[in-house]
Amino acid sequence: MVFGRSSRRTPPVEPVTLKILVAGGFGVGKTTLVGAVSEIRPLRTEETLSEAGRPVDDTEGVEQKTTTTVAMDFGRITLREDLVLYLFGTPGQDRFWFLWDELAQGALGAVVLADTRRLEDCFGAIDYFERRAIPFAVAVNCFEGAGRFPAERVRAALDLDSEVPLLMCDARQRESAKEVLVAVVEHALARADRRREHATT
Amino acid sequence: MSDSAQYARRTHHFFDADAGPVVRPYAMTRGRTSSATRHRLDLIALVVPEDAADDPGRDQLLSPEHVEIVERCGDTPQSIAELAATLDLPVGVVRVLVGDLVEDALVHVTRPVPPAELPDVSILREVINGLRAL
Ligand SMILES: Nc1nc2c(ncn2[C@@H]2O[C@H](COP(=O)(O)OP(=O)(O)OP(=O)(O)O)[C@@H](O)[C@H]2O)c(=O)[nH]1
Ligand SMILES: [Mg+2]
Numbered sequence: 001m002v003f004g005r006s007s008r009r010t011p012p013v014e015p016v017t018l019k020i021l022v023a024g025g026f027g028v029g030k031t032t033l034v035g036a037v038s039e040i041r042p043l044r045t046e047e048t049l050s051e052a053g054r055p056v057d058d059t060e061g062v063e064q065k066t067t068t069t070v071a072m073d074f075g076r077i078t079l080r081e082d083l084v085l086y087l088f089g090t091p092g093q094d095r096f097w098f099l100w101d102e103l104a105q106g107a108l109g110a111v112v113l114a115d116t117r118r119l120e121d122c123f124g125a126i127d128y129f130e131r132r133a134i135p136f137a138v139a140v141n142c143f144e145g146a147g148r149f150p151a152e153r154v155r156a157a158l159d160l161d162s163e164v165p166l167l168m169c170d171a172r173q174r175e176s177a178k179e180v181l182v183a184v185v186e187h188a189l190a191r192a193d194r195r196r197e198h199a200t201t
Numbered sequence: 202m203s204d205s206a207q208y209a210r211r212t213h214h215f216f217d218a219d220a221g222p223v224v225r226p227y228a229m230t231r232g233r234t235s236s237a238t239r240h241r242l243d244l245i246a247l248v249v250p251e252d253a254a255d256d257p258g259r260d261q262l263l264s265p266e267h268v269e270i271v272e273r274c275g276d277t278p279q280s281i282a283e284l285a286a287t288l289d290l291p292v293g294v295v296r297v298l299v300g301d302l303v304e305d306a307l308v309h310v311t312r313p314v315p316p317a318e319l320p321d322v323s324i325l326r327e328v329i330n331g332l333r334a335l
Contacts (some may be wrong), residue, residue, distance in 0.1 A: 014278055014311055016324060017245040037335065041286040046293045074286050079331030083324070086245050086282065106243065106313055108328070174335075182332050189325040196322065 015078075019086040020184055021103055022073070023128075024113030025121025029141040029171035030089040031073050033113065036177040038075025038087055045070050045099065070096055072103075085181075090125075100128060109184040110136040113171065116149050119157055126158060135188040137165040139180040163187070242296050247278040247311040254307040266290075266298055271307060278311070 022030045034040050046069050073089030088103050090096075104110075110129050114122040122138070129136040140154055148168075155166050165183040169176045254271050263271075269288065273279055279287070285295040302308040 014247060014249055017247060017280060017311070017313055018324070018328065019245050043282055043286045044289075044291045045285075046291040069291065074282055076280075076283060077332075077335070079328060079335075083327055083331060084280075085328060085331075086280065088244075088282075102241075102244070106245075108325070178332055178335055182329055185325055185328050185332065189322060189329070192322050192325060 013082050015080075015082045015084045017084045017086060018108045019088060019103075019106070020181060021088050021090055021100075021107050021110040021134075022113065023090045023100075023110055023122075023125040024141075025115065025118060025125075028113040028115050028121065029143075030113055033111070033139075033141075033169075033171035033177050033180070034073045034075045034087045034089045036172060036174045037181065038077045040073055040075045043072045043074035043088075045072065070099055072099075097128075104128075104132060104134055107134055109188045110134055111180055111184055112136050112138045114138055114140050114154070114158070115143060116140060116154065117143070119154070122158070126160070130161075135184065135191055137167065137180060137183040137187055139167050139169040139171075139183075141171050142168050163190070242281050242299060242310055243313050244282040244292065245280045245313050247280050248274045248284065248299055248302070248308050249278045249311060250274050250308050251306055253305075263302075264298075267302060270295070270298055270302065274308065281310075 022034055024030055031040070070091050072091055073087070075087040077085040077087065079085055085108075090100055090103060110125075112122050112125045112129065126136070126138070138154075138158060138160060140149075140151075142148070151166050151168070158166075160166060165187050167180055167183055169180050171177060248270065250271050254275075266288070270284055273284065273287065281292065281295055281299060284290075284299070285292045288295065299308065299310065303310060
């Protein structure tokens with residue numbers, strides 16, 4: 001017998017699964033952050049170009065290409081036997097925005113990584129999560145050589161709501177990356193609490 | 202339109218139906234893609250084997266990829282995304298294969314908490330504690 005599992009009688013635990021997205025501009029440290037807290041693996045997804053809002057890719061011979069492959073960062077954090085958190089690093093290029101919709105659905109929250117040398121690179125991600133009311137935290141990845149700005153100046157430049165957490169981080173450091181994730185979940189929790197209060201008053 | 206373009210258009214249409222073999226890796230799904238016929242299985246939905254998967258006769262009807270999915274989920278259920286990453290298959294292929302297994306009642310798939318209900322406060326607290334303890 002191929003399966004060889006006849007001895008298994010106790011059904012496996014079915015954990016609760018949750019996901020957090022890690023977004024931000026090109027080269028901002030998304031892969032680094034996911035890798036700092038989880039065992040990271042690339043995930044391939046194929047999307048038909050028609051779904052992808054096509055002709056962006058319209059070069060000679062493209063009609064034969066019905067699907068495009070997109071690679072994403074993907075990590076698993078087993079919090080407990082019955083609680084698993086997945087991290088998805090969203091693909092950076094704008095033409096893959098369509099993929100975000102699937103990723104964002106049911107997401108517990110998101111991290112937006114920012115680099116003070118090119119803050120504008122994360123505007124798109126911030127807009128995206130604001131519009132969909134997905135709780136997010138902004139983490140400024142402190143690269144060497146990047147000027148250190150006071151958090152309040154970054155907050156103002158990004159026009160962030162006062163409730164949105166803004167942290168400085170080093171995406172290479174596990175502790176720092178953990179702190180960023182905790183900030184996202186605490187923000188989601190505060191929001192959920194508030195919503196509950198509204199519902200009961 | 203050139204012949205090849207026309208051919209591509211046509212195969213594109215065949216693609217969603219039960220067509221003959223198409224280029225790998227969709228060859229192992231016999232050309233089927235998940236979009237047309239089945240609802241999309243969530244990326245973080247977990248695949249959990251049913252007792253029927255223990256039935257010795259079953260695996261002979263399955264492809265090696267089907268068998269591998271069932272085996273991998275036996276000890277610890279794995280998500281669609283995880284299966285795709287470990288088997289190094291595109292997510293779409295894994296969706297089709299898992300869909301087959303669901304249809305054959307060899308596995309079931311957990312339903313992640315729907316977005317509207319998501320922030321269950323106690324779960325969020327557990328996530329925070331779990332992250333801090335990492
Ligand atoms: N100094 C410093 N370097 C970092 C930090 N985070 C990432 N890097 C480096 O910056 C480079 C880009 O990081 P990645 O994690 O690949 O960035 P990414 O956002 O995944 O990039 P793309 O996927 O290409 O958009 C790598 O060489 C990292 O080692 C950080 O906090 N500090
Ligand atoms: Mg990357």
